[in-house]
Amino acid sequence: MGNAKNSASAPPFSRRLSRLCIAAGIAIASIAWQPIAHADNPAPAARHQSDYDHALQLAREGHYKQALTTLKALSANNPEHIVYRYDLATVLSWAGRDREALDVAADFDMAQTPAYVLRALGGSARNVQDFALAEHYYRATLKRDASDRIAGAGLALTLTDRGDTAGAYDIASALAAQHPNDLSALSALSYVQLNSRRYFGVLDTSERMLQIDPDSTDARRAQIMATYRLGAPHLAADLADATPGLLTAGERARIENDRQAMAIRWARLPATPQTAPDRKVRIAILDLREEIAALEARGESDTLQTRGRRYDLLVSLHERGRNREAIELYETSIANENRDDIPAHVLATAGNAYLAERQPKKARELFEEALTKEPGDFWTRLSLVYAHIEAEEFKQALSVADELVASEPIWLGSRPDRRPNSSRLIADITAAYVRAYANDLADAERRIDPLAEAAPLNAELRTARATIWLWRGWPRQALAEYDAAIAAIPANQADAIAGRGHALLELDDYRGAEQALQDLKLVSPDSSTTRQLTRDLELGRMNVLRLQAQRMESSGSQQGNESLGFDGWLHGELMSYHYRPFLHYHFQRAKFPEGTALYRRAGVGIEYRARDVLLDAEINRNVSTADAKVGIAANARWTPSDHWSFSAGADSQSNDVPLRGRFNEGIDGWSTNLGVDWRAHELRSAHAGVGVSRFSDGNRRDFAQLQGTQRIFTRPHYRMDGVLGAYASRNSRNDAAVSYFNPRSDYSADFTLDNEWLQYRHYSHTFRHHLALTAGNYYQQNFGSDMTWALHYEQRWSPHDRFDLGYGLMRARRVYDGAAEYQTTLLADLTWRF
Numbered sequence: 001m002g003n004a005k006n007s008a009s010a011p012p013f014s015r016r017l018s019r020l021c022i023a024a025g026i027a028i029a030s031i032a033w034q035p036i037a038h039a040d041n042p043a044p045a046a047r048h049q050s051d052y053d054h055a056l057q058l059a060r061e062g063h064y065k066q067a068l069t070t071l072k073a074l075s076a077n078n079p080e081h082i083v084y085r086y087d088l089a090t091v092l093s094w095a096g097r098d099r100e101a102l103d104v105a106a107d108f109d110m111a112q113t114p115a116y117v118l119r120a121l122g123g124s125a126r127n128v129q130d131f132a133l134a135e136h137y138y139r140a141t142l143k144r145d146a147s148d149r150i151a152g153a154g155l156a157l158t159l160t161d162r163g164d165t166a167g168a169y170d171i172a173s174a175l176a177a178q179h180p181n182d183l184s185a186l187s188a189l190s191y192v193q194l195n196s197r198r199y200f201g202v203l204d205t206s207e208r209m210l211q212i213d214p215d216s217t218d219a220r221r222a223q224i225m226a227t228y229r230l231g232a233p234h235l236a237a238d239l240a241d242a243t244p245g246l247l248t249a250g251e252r253a254r255i256e257n258d259r260q261a262m263a264i265r266w267a268r269l270p271a272t273p274q275t276a277p278d279r280k281v282r283i284a285i286l287d288l289r290e291e292i293a294a295l296e297a298r299g300e301s302d303t304l305q306t307r308g309r310r311y312d313l314l315v316s317l318h319e320r321g322r323n324r325e326a327i328e329l330y331e332t333s334i335a336n337e338n339r340d341d342i343p344a345h346v347l348a349t350a351g352n353a354y355l356a357e358r359q360p361k362k363a364r365e366l367f368e369e370a371l372t373k374e375p376g377d378f379w380t381r382l383s384l385v386y387a388h389i390e391a392e393e394f395k396q397a398l399s400v401a402d403e404l405v406a407s408e409p410i411w412l413g414s415r416p417d418r419r420p421n422s423s424r425l426i427a428d429i430t431a432a433y434v435r436a437y438a439n440d441l442a443d444a445e446r447r448i449d450p451l452a453e454a455a456p457l458n459a460e461l462r463t464a465r466a467t468i469w470l471w472r473g474w475p476r477q478a479l480a481e482y483d484a485a486i487a488a489i490p491a492n493q494a495d496a497i498a499g500r501g502h503a504l505l506e507l508d509d510y511r512g513a514e515q516a517l518q519d520l521k522l523v524s525p526d527s528s529t530t531r532q533l534t535r536d537l538e539l540g541r542m543n544v545l546r547l548q549a550q551r552m553e554s555s556g557s558q559q560g561n562e563s564l565g566f567d568g569w570l571h572g573e574l575m576s577y578h579y580r581p582f583l584h585y586h587f588q589r590a591k592f593p594e595g596t597a598l599y600r601r602a603g604v605g606i607e608y609r610a611r612d613v614l615l616d617a618e619i620n621r622n623v624s625t626a627d628a629k630v631g632i633a634a635n636a637r638w639t640p641s642d643h644w645s646f647s648a649g650a651d652s653q654s655n656d657v658p659l660r661g662r663f664n665e666g667i668d669g670w671s672t673n674l675g676v677d678w679r680a681h682e683l684r685s686a687h688a689g690v691g692v693s694r695f696s697d698g699n700r701r702d703f704a705q706l707q708g709t710q711r712i713f714t715r716p717h718y719r720m721d722g723v724l725g726a727y728a729s730r731n732s733r734n735d736a737a738v739s740y741f742n743p744r745s746d747y748s749a750d751f752t753l754d755n756e757w758l759q760y761r762h763y764s765h766t767f768r769h770h771l772a773l774t775a776g777n778y779y780q781q782n783f784g785s786d787m788t789w790a791l792h793y794e795q796r797w798s799p800h801d802r803f804d805l806g807y808g809l810m811r812a813r814r815v816y817d818g819a820a821e822y823q824t825t826l827l828a829d830l831t832w833r834f
Helices: 012-032 046-060 064-078 082-094 098-104 114-127 129-143 149-160 165-179 183-195 199-212 217-229 235-240 249-268 280-299 302-321 323-334 345-357 360-375 378-391 394-408 420-435 441-454 458-472 475-488 495-504 510-523 528-539 659-665
Strands: 544-554 561-571 579-592 593-610 615-623 629-637 643-649 669-681 683-696 702-714 716-729 745-762 764-779 784-800 803-817 819-833
Touching: 046 064, 046 082, 064 082, 082 098, 098 114, 098 345, 098 510, 114 129, 114 149, 129 149, 149 165, 165 183, 165 378, 183 199, 183 217, 183 643, 199 217, 217 235, 217 249, 235 249, 280 302, 302 323, 302 345, 345 360, 345 378, 360 394, 378 394, 378 420, 394 420, 420 441, 420 458, 441 458, 458 475, 458 495, 475 495, 495 510, 495 669, 510 528, 579 615, 579 659, 593 659, 764 803
Parallel strands: none
Antiparallel strands: 544 561, 544 819, 561 579, 579 593, 593 615, 615 629, 629 643, 643 669, 669 683, 683 702, 702 716, 716 745, 745 764, 764 784, 784 803, 803 819
16 A cells, blocks of 8 residues: 555645655555455455455545445444455545544554555654654554565655654665665655755756656656755746646745845846846836736725735836836835835845945945844845945944854755855855955955865856956956856856956957957846946046146255146047047246246157057157257057066157256257066055166266055055155266256165045045155265155045046155255146046
8 A cells, every 4th residue: 555645734745745655555555455464354254345346446546435435334344354444544544534544543453454554554644743653654564574665755754754854864865775766765855855955965866756757746846946945046936937836826925035035136146147137027017017006096005915016016126227216116115114014125125226326325224124134144144245345334344244254154964965055155255355345455365265276167256366366456367367267157257257348458458348348248238247347448438638737836946946847638539449649738837046947848649559568659849939849759668467567768859858957058858768667466566767868968867766665554445555766867967067957976765655545435436635754865976965855745536437636735855966955846637538
């Protein structure tokens, strides 16, 4: 005999599994069931044999009511024939009348009761949740025949239901190993795995069942439930839609609710074509609006159904990226509800909408409120981290991120079904990103590197490491890592594609960045990453106006007094991915004892940018005098790696000619220079340069300079750099006829503490303070050495990403021919993209 049909109170999955066991049991019973089960029990009387056979045949065909009528009569009229009661109990179990079956069997002698009856009674006991009695029946059956797979499966299910999943798993896995092609054994194993949270094991077992029977509803249902419990309700919903009727209405509703709740949290994860908003979402929004309007028209504005539809609409609007509409819906129709009635996932959805619309403090409040309802929700805590970051609350962001890491185990489950915890991976990546946002890129890299090395095929880790490398100033290294991430999972790497586009922009490869943007739009057309790359490409192509000006007052006359210097560049839009025309205007004016000197130069040129190369050439003319010569200036920079850069420049009518010499002696001249830059990362760099100037009065000036920068202190809103500099020059001419400052030879060394405070930041709107303190020593041949110093204070204001303005004041002590001069300089610079 087989297991009985489950009662309505039994779990849906166990009900279906029991039916499978019944089918197998019936097949066995149809062969083994005989009128006399034991020699100790008298056989049915011959006169009752035909009625008895007919009742058995009706039971086998599922006509339980007629079969039970006959068996009850035979049992009542022939108490000496125990076989009638055995079969009465069995058919009652088949018919789902479990308590009646157990009542009939209450006085059965366990040692004499046939195995088919014990199996049926075990199923009935399990259906009424008398797990101790069910275990008793199944173990009694197995005591007679340890290979009885129906009883073994029933025992495994019973142990699972009573909470002994470890013991159940041992029995079910052994049974499946002994009978690898038996559906009842595999169904039992799948049930045990599902209830012991071995979800990957469920998926494997279900695949084995489907290979045996492609139409197995038990396998399909197990797949749906395992997928759902693995945290993928969207996939579970798709599977349920493909095979309708396998879930109860309540199970289907729970999956759908969780699918909607999780959808709002995918904004921080790599987007895929499957998660991108599509036509279905747009249709759902229209349907929800119509349904809500109809409910409100019927006066049902405050019913549970109407509120639920509003919640669904809020989620759908956010999924579609229509966050302003989501915020309007929340503020007008949801925010004023009883706060205790608003589900946590709705609050989190509204928070994500505010975050997307750059209102991080409002988003933070909603995330914190949602966490009071569901304190352990991983995705809401993750969103809270980014709300703190975007609100410039880095201490809180670090705290929540580290708590997130500590709360998530590295592995889920136990051997042999142990598997990595994807939430822990996301938490680790987030903790690294928080440090990067807080300017501690070195610590961020230290955290992400070992993870990426341990899992070289993990695209998310490689993308995170590439992003940190890009922020450290290594676009080539980052580009290779982004390419590796994209190769690992080509269809699931919106973040990697976007990062690749930004790396190409850093390398001035606009054609490649534009192609990356097209690839990104195919994967994630409406995401924030797509909008940001689009914006950065727009900014890179715009016209650019750059202005620099300074006004100096000096206590001496060597460099002039009431001097004014100005440089302005107007670059046109990027053409053909590489070229920009530009205009350049240079202006100098200063008062000397001999009079006021003035120099102006105007030029027009072209700039060429390509990967690793920057070139510009300018034709210019001194417009201070009518007969000035036309000059040519050119500069080149070659950057073969992320760490080294080499530059060269030449100017036939150099702006470096001393202004006092131009005024008094009418000199001009040419200049050349060479430079090399080394940059380890954002914390350490060095520069070396040499140059030569030849003036028309026969003087040759040579110079060399060195500078090294080392980060001393870093905090989210403050940094301090130490800058060590050295300079040396010599001039071939040094006589009294030269009016300008022209030392035979000199050198200087100085050290600067360069401080910067981020006073305010709201996305691209920033305000900074900058203070540089310099102390040094200057030596001039024939005049000895003396102390120099400078104090430079500046403020920088950027109201948006197209405009940046800096202005400041510098007070300095310089030494010329052994005499100190004190200079006060006003400085300003501006960059405007349009």
